[in-house]
Amino acid sequence: MEEDTFFEKERDRLTAEITSGFEELLSSSNGLNRKLEEVLGMTREYETIASLWESFHELMRGHRDEDDNSGETDQPHGLPGTGGHVLTGSKSGGVTAGHEEQQDS
Template sequence: MAHTEDDRTFFERERDRLTAEITAGFEELLPCSNQLNRKLEEVLGMTREYETIAALWHSFHLLMRSQKEDESTEGQHQGLPGTGGHVLNQPSAEEH
């Protein structure tokens, strides 16, 4: 037996209204959730790119440090100009 609009109780009408409201909320939530997932994937992708760049700079740093250590073991304390490790030879008191 089908219920007409007048035969339905307040509870049934309210239940149907709330069900429709919840359904509409989920339909609105789904695209926002998809957009958030895409943004998170972009951030994770950028993080991986930065890890690659950081690894490259770390390798460069290790190379420069090993070269500086090699120079200091040879008795040379000369570094690259602009890096803070470059030491100019200062004339001794005897040369004045």
């Protein structure tokens, strides 16, 4: 039986180390991919929820418009936190909600 030389032993050791490194890299990449898929799945869920709230908001806006035909200005109405809430400057320089009545001078 022929004994391995130092070069062959070192080559085998380095090959095993590289193989181990690649296996660890592959495992880490798979873990990263799973986390990215979870994040993308969560954003899709948020889009669904946002769409549901938008539909609800539009439904409520329609009911409010039907109930309130008092001749207010065509200011867009919105609920705080939904992205549709509009602020306007009042005559006194302060900021008021867009759907509040402005006082006549």
